Amino acid sequence: MAPAPDDAVIVRRVLGGEVDAYARLVERHRDRLARYAVRMLGDPEDAEEALQDAFVRGYRSLATCKDPARFGPWLFRILVNRCRTKVVLRQRRSRTFVRDEVALATAGVAALDERGAWREEIALALGALDPLYREAFLLKHVEELEYEEMAKLTGVRVSALKMRVKRACDRLRDLLQEAESAAR
């Protein structure tokens, strides 16, 4: 079986007019990006909107992707910005943070009680964080980016990012400890 073409090849095909080839990029990057959007925004509908928007904007701006081999990180940056936009809009609309319903719905029924409750506590604790702390925490610990990469992505200095991650961890720890104590 021929190896799957890398991102650079697909990007060139799309730019050459093969629009449907973009579906390969969507399929390839969807899951990782969806995870970030869902964790960052909490609301699955908002997350899907941000994700779809990022993919469409990525397509629209594809000619500006300077290094097509790094299409994934380039698109991830667009998504991070789309999520920031969503957060700001949501703050304005005063919408509440809700649990990750899609993840809960897809969890095994037998495991739902314990694992589902734990996930819900995590989602609530994550939602209680300042969005800037939440963003830094997710990029560092869930997406496993280096601080230098995070700085490039967010335009925030490394020292500030380290502080945000530390504060996010401290706050999360407190919230999860409270939740565990309450459950006992």
Next chain:
Amino acid sequence: MRHDDDLIARAVEALREPAAVSPGFDGRVMAAVRAVPRPSRWALAWEWAREPHWLAVSPLGGLALAAGVAGLLALGVWAAVPRGGGVVSADAAAEPGQVVQFVLSAPTARAVALAGDFNSWDWAQTPLVPAGAGVWSVALRLPPGRYTYTFVVDGTRFLADPSAPRAVDDDFGTPSSVVTVGRGAMPDRGRTS
């Protein structure tokens, strides 16, 4: 993260699990993508021309290439020399695209930035600078094409350009405006707000 920080480690483990999207997501994305007008050849050519390109040639090939380029230049100079007293317009040699001035009056703002298709909606890339009397401004050279954009005030408020047409899709609720850059003299948009 400390290894002994069990609570955070367990949370991270759960957060790294995949998050599902609803069925048909890819199809919806591709339907939206197919609805996007294709970038013009000018826009693609502009992007290509902005990038450096490397060409490997042998010494003999390089000599032939240099001679060819010199010949083309000579031909160009001959063609451009005005005959009968004409004047060559500066626009004839201008790059494709136009400089577009984005201006917003926001006297109480501490910072104003521009987010749009041209900077992948990364407003950190395009801050406006104070031009006096509460007016903020930035000029960008844009290749021909249609761009959706919005002003970001103090990093928290999105403002459509009051002098420009609103974007039809309006970005899921983000107030957005549209500027269309053609090959003519002026962008299709109000110039100040």
